[in-house]
Amino acid sequence: MNKFIITEDGTLEFGDVRLHRDLIPDGDSTCHGGGFWTIDNQRGIILLYGRSFDFGAPEFSFLRRINKSVMPACLGYPIFYKREFCGEEVLEELTV
Secondary structure (H helix, E strand, O other), X not given: OXXXXXXXXXXXXXXXXOOHHHHOOOOOOXXXXXXXXXXXXXXXXXXXEOOEOOOEOOOHHHOOEEOOOOXXXXXXXXXXXXXEEOOEEXXXXXXX
């Protein structure tokens, strides 16, 4: 599955993994949450959504950098996180 985490050092890491913990770098024991990602080619964005069942919702206040060497970040699309607020979809653009 397409999943992401925010590592202990604040890096947004993407992967196609079974478990969010598979994205945690060697030597780290936890992360600042995570979720799922998809590429929305129609809008030209990377869409992050949901939460990690093991680590909880992403804590973007810890975000320091984005690993742009892997899919989907290497596409150069802007990255948005989809929140549900009062039954409506709200997209928040991530900035580093």
